[in-house]
Amino acid sequence: MIVGRFAPSPSGRMHLGNLFSALLAWCAVRSADGKMILRLEDLDPDRCRPAFCEQVKADLLWLGLDWDEEMPRQSQRTQAYAQVFDRLQQQGLVYPCYCSRGELHAASAPHLADGTWIYPGTCRALTPAQREAKTRRPAWRLMVPDRVYGVQDGLQGRYEENLAARCGDFIIRRSDGVYAYQLAVVTDDIEAGVTQVVRGRDLLSSTPRQLYLYELMGQTPPAYCHVPLLLARDGRRLSKRERDMDLGELRKTLTAPQLVGRLAWLAGLLDKEQAISARELAAAFSWDKVRKEDIIL
Ligand code: GLU
Secondary structure, three states: OOEEEEOOOOOOOOEHHHHHHHHHHHHHHHOOOOEEEEOOOOOOOOOOOHHHHHHHHHHHHHHOOOOOEEOOOHHHOHHHHHHHHHHHHHOOOEEEEOOOHHHHHHHOOEOOOOOOEOOOOOOOOOOHHHHHOOOOOOEEEEOOOOOEEEEEEOOOEEEEEEHHHHOOOEEEEOOOOOEOHHHHHHHHHHHOOOOEEEEEHHHHHHHHHHHHHHHHOOOOOOEEEEEOOEEOOOOOEOOOOOHHHEHHHHHHHOOHHHHHHHHHHHHOOOOOOOOOOHHHHHHOOOHHHOOOOOEEO
């Protein structure tokens, strides 16, 4: 059975782009009689607010997107992440990194795909005495091998990356103690038995890091489908700053079937924009019809 998930970050009201991914994730599960899991990714205490958790759920349900199970929120799963972290540390794969943001930017080249920085390994070989002499609170990095990790994405085709050359050792725990997205998302998807990940194309470049974590944890990764992003007219990604695209505004003028119809038409699932319920859409869902390229609104 297909097990899929919604993994929204409750850092604001859902906007059109989040809903687009959510609708496709839901259709892919429901059209295959699979199981849908909801997980609120409130890892980052600086960005996430409890008030948005209820709002996210209410907005999904308003659109007709339901789930069969809700996992505990990420902020409540610190124990599980700590266990994984400890195991990786026991394998000798984790080390403290004392670099400041400025030092990192001065010393490294941008990551090809997503603009994050390739870590040059500055703190990898520090001696115990050198570590002792540091005053900054460290972040924790996972050593990566000089090896290619690739995925056959259901929508985007082949994507691969040599982790050492294109990414470098990456952070799995921040200096404030918060576990990083890469570690949390893999731990959670394994725990929930997720077999299919449908999410925005911006996360395609995270997938090789996640495949590496699956390997270290001795688990089989899910199938991936990275769906197009919705872009503003100037080509920027829609973000929670575009208030007119958030569900609070959209719900003032559109019914749920109208909004589902608009998203389905943008995705390529309908030939013209027309009202349709999420259930009806799932019955006619097929990945073959879904567009691969980003969509400018
Ligand atoms: N929480 C992430 C987001 O809202 C999604 C993570 C994922 O699907 O792997 O962008």
